[in-house]
Amino acid sequence: MSSIITKEKITELIRNEELILRPLLDENQITQVGIDFRLGINFLVSSIGRNPLMVASLNSEYGTPKDFKNFFQETRRQLGETIVLYPGQTVLATSLEYVKLPNNLLLSLYMRSSYSRLGLTISTIAQPGYCGCLSMELTNNNHSPINLTVGARIVQGIFTLVDKDVNYFNSPRKYSCAVRPQVTSLSSDEDLKVLNAMWKDINNITD
Numbered sequence: 001m002s003s004i005i006t007k008e009k010i011t012e013l014i015r016n017e018e019l020i021l022r023p024l025l026d027e028n029q030i031t032q033v034g035i036d037f038r039l040g041i042n043f044l045v046s047s048i049g050r051n052p053l054m055v056a057s058l059n060s061e062y063g064t065p066k067d068f069k070n071f072f073q074e075t076r077r078q079l080g081e082t083i084v085l086y087p088g089q090t091v092l093a094t095s096l097e098y099v100k101l102p103n104n105l106l107l108s109l110y111m112r113s114s115y116s117r118l119g120l121t122i123s124t125i126a127q128p129g130y131c132g133c134l135s136m137e138l139t140n141n142n143h144s145p146i147n148l149t150v151g152a153r154i155v156q157g158i159f160t161l162v163d164k165d166v167n168y169f170n171s172p173r174k175y176s177c178a179v180r181p182q183v184t185s186l187s188s189d190e191d192l193k194v195l196n197a198m199w200k201d202i203n204n205i206t207d
Contacts, residue, residue, distance in 0.1 A: 005105070005159045007032050013102065020100035020131075029153060036112065036153035037134060038096035042180045043083060044072035046090045056186060058196035065187035072183060079151040085120070085140035092181035094133035096151060103129045103165040109136070109155045118146050122155055128166040132177040 005013075010030055013019035021035070029036045055065045072092065077083055085091055101107055107126040119142030124135055136155065140146050148154065175182055186192065200206070 003161050004033060005161055010035065010159065013105075018102050019105070020098070022098050024097070031156065034156050034158040037109070037155050037157055038151050039136070039148060039154050040094040040096040040133060041077050041079065041150055042094060043075050043077070044069075044092040044181045044183060045075055045083075046071060046092075047073050056184075058187065058192050059199050068183040077150040081150050082147040083150060084145050084147045085138060086145045087140055087143050090137060090139045092183065093136040093138055094179065094181050095136060095155075096133075098131075098133050098179065099126070100131040101126060101128055103167060104162050106160040106162055107134070108158045108160065109134060110158065112154055112156050115148075115154050118142060120146065120154075128162055130176065132175075133179045135175065135178070135181065 007030055010019070014021055014024070014030075024030075025038070029038075051070060054068065054071055058065070075083070079096075083091070099107070105128055107130070109122060109124040109126075111120055111122045119140060121139050121141055122136055124137065126134055134155075134157070138148075175185070
């Protein structure tokens, strides 16, 4: 059965370098049931461009998927600077820390309560064996802009021990070993290709 590991086990894994985490600026980041991760310095900020919508389908009625980078602006901050999220805005970020997970640990990220109370949300996991900075897709659900301090501990990671080792690189990965935020690569998903073929068949569409 899976179980959540606690501070003593996390500390042991880091000490034995079974769990790689760099940099650990403050040992107090290791909590009783996880690790607090800091907001990194690179960002992709959502913006309104010339394209009318983000096409997340291969069905040609709305056009084909464009380069999703056109919907984001790249920016960078120093530690201690701030970045503003406007109401309804999504910002793609990464953790300051680089991690390498062992093959039997699943990492789930949750917004720290203090930031959840501002209206910020996040939903991210890192599968066993993952290496890289952790992806943070931050959305401001409040009616007011929020400014965040770069380097602040904004999310907490909970480690779940899985019932067997998982080789992360046994199947193709789109976002592994990333150290900067990346836009979605959903247009390469195989299920979209299958569904697009079904849609064409139903509607008698030929290329």
